[in-house]
Every structure is written in C-alpha cells, then in structure tokens.
Amino acid sequence: MIGKPAATAALVITMLLSGVGTYIYEAAHQTELRKVAKAPTKIAPAPPAYLLSGTLYLAQGGALYSLGGGVFKSVTPAGGWTQPSLLPNSSSLLAVKRDQSYSNVYQLGLDGSVQSQLTNNAGSRFNSDPGANHWSFYPRFSPDEKTLYMSYDSAKQLDYEVDSAIWGLPIGATINQGRRWTSPNQYTGGDVQPLPLPGGGLIYVKYDEDTDGKMASELWLTTRPLSAGKALTTFDEDCSQPALSPDGTMLAMICSRKQQQSQLVIAPFDGSSLGDRRVLVSDQWVAQPAWSPDGAGIAYLAPAGSGGLFQLWWLPKGAYAPPPPGPSPSPTPTASAARKGKPTPKPTAAPAPVPVKPVQITTDVGFDATSSIAWHA
Amino acid sequence: MPRGGSSGNRRARASARRRPKVRWVSTFTLFAVAALMASMSGALAFFLPAVMTAFASTGQAVTPPFVPGLSSPSPVAAQVGPFTVLLLGSDDDQKFDPAHVLTQSMILVRVVPATQQVTMLSIPRDLWVPLSTGGTAKIDGAYSYGGPAAAIATVERNFNVHVDEYVWVGLKGLIRLIDALGGVDVVASNPVTDDYYPRDIDSNNPYGYMRVAVLPGPQHLDGTNALQYVRSRHGDLEGDFGRSQRQQQVLLAIRERAKHITVADVPALAATFNGELKTSMGIARIQQLLPLAAALTNPDAVRQIVLLAPYTTITDVDNQSVVLPHWNLILPLVHQYFP
Numbered sequence: 061m062i063g064k065p066a067a068t069a070a071l072v073i074t075m076l077l078s079g080v081g082t083y084i085y086e087a088a089h090q091t092e093l094r095k096v097a098k099a100p101t102k103i104a105p106a107p108p109a110y111l112l113s114g115t116l117y118l119a120q121g122g123a124l125y126s127l128g129g130g131v132f133k134s135v136t137p138a139g140g141w142t143q144p145s146l147l148p149n150s151s152s153l154l155a156v157k158r159d160q161s162y163s164n165v166y167q168l169g170l171d172g173s174v175q176s177q178l179t180n181n182a183g184s185r186f187n188s189d190p191g192a193n194h195w196s197f198y199p200r201f202s203p204d205e206k207t208l209y210m211s212y213d214s215a216k217q218l219d220y221e222v223d224s225a226i227w228g229l230p231i232g233a234t235i236n237q238g239r240r241w242t243s244p245n246q247y248t249g250g251d252v253q254p255l256p257l258p259g260g261g262l263i264y265v266k267y268d269e270d271t272d273g274k275m276a277s278e279l280w281l282t283t284r285p286l287s288a289g290k291a292l293t294t295f296d297e298d299c300s301q302p303a304l305s306p307d308g309t310m311l312a313m314i315c316s317r318k319q320q321q322s323q324l325v326i327a328p329f330d331g332s333s334l335g336d337r338r339v340l341v342s343d344q345w346v347a348q349p350a351w352s353p354d355g356a357g358i359a360y361l362a363p364a365g366s367g368g369l370f371q372l373w374w375l376p377k378g379a380y381a382p383p384p385p386g387p388s389p390s391p392t393p394t395a396s397a398a399r400k401g402k403p404t405p406k407p408t409a410a411p412a413p414v415p416v417k418p419v420q421i422t423t424d425v426g427f428d429a430t431s432s433i434a435w436h437a
Numbered sequence: 438m439p440r441g442g443s444s445g446n447r448r449a450r451a452s453a454r455r456r457p458k459v460r461w462v463s464t465f466t467l468f469a470v471a472a473l474m475a476s477m478s479g480a481l482a483f484f485l486p487a488v489m490t491a492f493a494s495t496g497q498a499v500t501p502p503f504v505p506g507l508s509s510p511s512p513v514a515a516q517v518g519p520f521t522v523l524l525l526g527s528d529d530d531q532k533f534d535p536a537h538v539l540t541q542s543m544i545l546v547r548v549v550p551a552t553q554q555v556t557m558l559s560i561p562r563d564l565w566v567p568l569s570t571g572g573t574a575k576i577d578g579a580y581s582y583g584g585p586a587a588a589i590a591t592v593e594r595n596f597n598v599h600v601d602e603y604v605w606v607g608l609k610g611l612i613r614l615i616d617a618l619g620g621v622d623v624v625a626s627n628p629v630t631d632d633y634y635p636r637d638i639d640s641n642n643p644y645g646y647m648r649v650a651v652l653p654g655p656q657h658l659d660g661t662n663a664l665q666y667v668r669s670r671h672g673d674l675e676g677d678f679g680r681s682q683r684q685q686q687v688l689l690a691i692r693e694r695a696k697h698i699t700v701a702d703v704p705a706l707a708a709t710f711n712g713e714l715k716t717s718m719g720i721a722r723i724q725q726l727l728p729l730a731a732a733l734t735n736p737d738a739v740r741q742i743v744l745l746a747p748y749t750t751i752t753d754v755d756n757q758s759v760v761l762p763h764w765n766l767i768l769p770l771v772h773q774y775f776p
Contacts, residue, residue: 067464074468075475082479094619161648190648191632197652213630220671222630222650247674249628249653267627267653273675273682273745275627277653300654314654316624320689320736322655345622347655363657368619370657430652 097426100125100132108419117144119431135172144434154199162193202256209254223250241285255302265300276318305351312349322346347429353437369426378416519549520601529607530637539577556774558742559681565759566595598775602717610713612660617709621690625653631669685741696731700724
C-alpha cells in the first residue's frame, strides 16, 4: 500500500517528466537548418585530401586558407579576403580585400603577408557619394607577370550604371595608366572573370539579357583591347567561371542554361574556339572549377546533399579521361582441348569500367562560392 | 455492530479483494490524465512563440498545436487542393509609418498540388489600376490605404482571380526568414551592383545610401545578401522588372530550403519574425502545407511570369512614372494559370 505523500510525489514527478519530456521531444525534432560553418582549420579533410598534390588556396568568411598535405592552414585572418589567384611563377598570391563600399587587389606572400597594394579604389574621404568608390574583382596576372587583369567599374557614364569592364593595369601603375579591354553591355553588371591566355589575349565572361528579361552569361575571347572579340559559348548555355587546364588544351566552366542549376562542363580549346562540350557534373550546385597542376583531376566547390554550405570536392581525371582499354583477352586454345574436339573457350568481355565519381573532401565548412580556387604545384 | 451471516462475509471478503484493484485503476487513470495534461502543457510551452506570433500576425483563432500521440502527422500533400497566395513585400524601415507601407513586391503564386505545378506572376509595383479603396493609383498603394484586405481586393478585381491566402513580409522579416532557414542557394544571374542601395536596415539615417555588389554564379546567400540581391534595382536594365525575376528566384530557393522544415521548427521560425511577417494562414494550415513544399520537386513544373512588354507599357501619368496594363493581353494569361 502506497502512502498519500508518496503517491503525490510520484504524480508530481510523472507530470514533470511528461511536460518536460514533451518539450524536449519537440525541441529535439527541430531540423538543424542553420548550420554554422566551421573554420577549415577545425576540421579533418577526408583522406583523399592527402592525395591532392601541391597546395590549394580557398576563401571562407573573408579569410584565406591553404590545403596542403591533407591539412588546412590559415593564410589570412578574416578581413574581407577573397578570390585568390597565383602568380604564374607561383611565388606569391593575388587576392581581393573587400570593404563595404570598395575592394582592392593585393599581392600577398604565400604565407598571407601583404607585399603590396595594387589598386586604390576607396573614394575620397571628403566625397560622400557612394559612387565615388570602385570595385576590383577577379584579379589575374598575365603570363609574363607584367600586367594585372581584373574587373573594374570605372567612372560612371550614366547615373545608376555600375558595370564592370575588364581592365589591364601595368604592375605598379595607377588605374589612370590602365587600359580598358572590354565594352560591357549596359546595366548588366558588366564583364568579369578574365583569364589571360599563354599566347596573349584573354577569355572573359560577358552578361547579356534576352527578350524575356532574363540575364545570362557567355564566355568571350578577345586578343586586344576594345576589339570586338568573339563568343566562345552561346547565351543559352549560360557559362561562366572559365578555368584552363595546365596544358592549355581544355577549358572547364560552369554552365547554368538560364536555370537555377549549375553544371561542370569541359570542352577542348584550340586557342580560338571550343570543341564539343562534355558535362562532368550535373547533379550538384557546382562552382569554381580548378585544374590540378599535375593534371590529375579537377577540384570544385558544391554543397553536400540538397543544398547549403559549399564544400570542396575532387573529381579524379578518370571521370573524364578514362585510361585506354588494355589488350583484349584472347584465350589461346590448348592443344589438349583441340585434340579432344572441345569448343574453344570464348573470350570473356573486359569488365565495364567503374564510373569515377566526385569525392567530397570537406564537411561542415562553408567556402565562398564566388571565390576562385588557386592551386600551387 | 454484528457482522452479517455467511453471505455477508463473502460480500465483505469480495469487496476487500476488489478494492485494491479499483484503487489501482483509478490511480493509473489519474496518473495518465495528469501525464497527458502535462504533455499538452509541455507542447503548449514549446509552441507558445508560434501561437503568440500567429495571434499578433493574423489575429485569427489558432488551432491547438501538434502534440505527439494526440494527433496524426500532417495530411499528405495530395489532400490539399489548388490554392492561390498573394505574397507582399514592403520597405518598412523608419522612413515609413508602419501602418501605411507600400508593397514594393507583389507576387501571385498558384499551387496545384495534384500536378505539382507552381506559377508565379510578379505584379509590377507601379501598375496603374483602380484601387479597391477608391480612385486610380499605383497598385503598391492599395496595402498602404487599406492593409491586406485592400491589396487582396485590388488584385482580385483587376486580375479577376481569387486569392486564398496572403503573406506579408517586411525587410527584416525576409532577412530573418532566410537566416532562420540557414541561408538560400541561388545561381545569381549576373553581377548585381548598385551604388545607391538604401542604407535603411539598422541605420541611424534611413535616408542614406550604400554600395552593394552581389557577385554572379552559384552561391549560398545569407538573409542580408539575399535581400540585397532581390531589392537592388538601380543597376538593372529592366529596373523593377529585373528584380522581380530575382525575387522569384529567391522565392524558389526559400521553398527549396522549406522542404527541410518540420512542424517542430515552426516555433523557432515564428519567434524570429517579431512582427515582420503577417499571414492569413494559421499554424494548422502551415502544418498542412509544409509537406507540400517537399513534394514539389520538379523544377520544370515551375512557371515564372513577369509582365514585361507587350503586357505593359511604361509611361508618365500625373508627372509620375507608371506601368500601364494591357488587360486584353494580361487577363487571358492570368485566366490560363490562375483559373
């Protein structure tokens, strides 16, 4: 027989457990929607990271990080840093430092130390007009390391127009000594992502609009400042983020077909035109392809799963350039089998090659998908 | 008092045998009822933010929250019939009287669950129409003069559609919604640059301007950057029409993220809005529609409509730039997708 006090206590405990338990149950069933990106230095990359040769440079949350030997290291602290690219001799980095109203290009040591500021885009302190500032993005050095190419919004032609053009700037010169290379379509955001070519000229991305008011991008090739140049891709392909393979014969790019999707596409490049397109990845939100310097594959950024933070992925070369098939096995009829009149064994078909799939290198980080990946041999 | 005879003894013994059983049954019942009430209290405490938000946002009766074991999970999406929602977005910063804001963004959304078809029609904010509150003016003024009822009535009368629900969101509401969802993934169609973007969020001077540059390509946007992407219009060739395209893009991205929401997430989401979101939908309706978001998986089943020329013409009326509708072209289009 249970006494009254004990029964009351049991009742109270039951009610407490039920009430709190239900609250906790509901709370525990909330979806983890708001994932906070971890710093790359706080995670252990997946084992394939150890197989990536050289050092990759990536941006996250305004900081630059390097990945070499399977380990992430901090290159710069958070401070608006983005879009790293390597000098052709790989001795130092170019990167953009973005402030609220302007951005500048800096040359950094591979350890992140600032070597020089290459642009000066902040407006005068005495000019309160926001339009007195300028943006520089997507910096790349020419192969001879004498010219800095970048997208840059020069003085406005029309009141509200903020269209970038591709500019070439001799190293150490001011923007007044620079040359505008391209003529952007007005009120499209302009031309971006210059890719200087070893033989001179550059590939860049131009934006345009169709009759339905939809914007899309095309890759263009130009060989001299302000020449008309030629389109390498069509408006409907909607391609951007070009990356040239180490041997200069293939171009990787991101194509969206004017949809909310992105595909990793490669095509042969002969210096003046692109060959047949080949879609390598179509089921992810792919961004920023970067060829490994040793030609072993392509790294890119994409969320894991249906969306969210962008992770680093690796697509081995076997996915787009499978090894040539070996000699077909042709069984030799044995003398004893021939003597016994047995049928000659049929040659067995070579096993179908196992499709090579992308490998996820990082989890829980959130790389800046508008920032290129630089890859040092 | 003498006890009864032998039959009385038997009754007494039987009663003595039954009494503990009866006591245990009543005790168990008491505990069960107490536990049930405590569970409901726990659930109510969990859903309280959502309930309060619902009262504050809509003023309508709120359906009791979902309690595990007491109600079945949300009905399957197929059980929801076709419906039309009017989405309204306002600049509701300090420059404006909170009770009289314009709706800079107006999007009619038609969802047909059976076919998974989604149609989004952006209504130009400068569309010159008769308002339900009287007179002819830009359509973005309807909400300012008469709240959601006037905005809905104006849209219904001019476009000859029936609006089932509405959702209004302010600037911070959109930021908070997207942040609460963990950001959205979009392929930014082009560099969206603007030298005169309003500096009116958490600013001492809401009349100030700032520069924005949302870079192109696939990316993960937080609430602030997503708002910049959908709100900026100065650097766009199509101005307001251009940003309408981007608004529809981000709307689809929000729907994509909403696929991951369960009813247990509703309180946390509701708590983030703090009056920056109003809707005619109660929690039960939201609970009913959540599975639908997950069921709409076919991107080809989404139709996006922006009323560019020839559906409209930009002209000046009374010294202001307005968008004149060509109803002979618009109404057949609307009738086709919003029957």
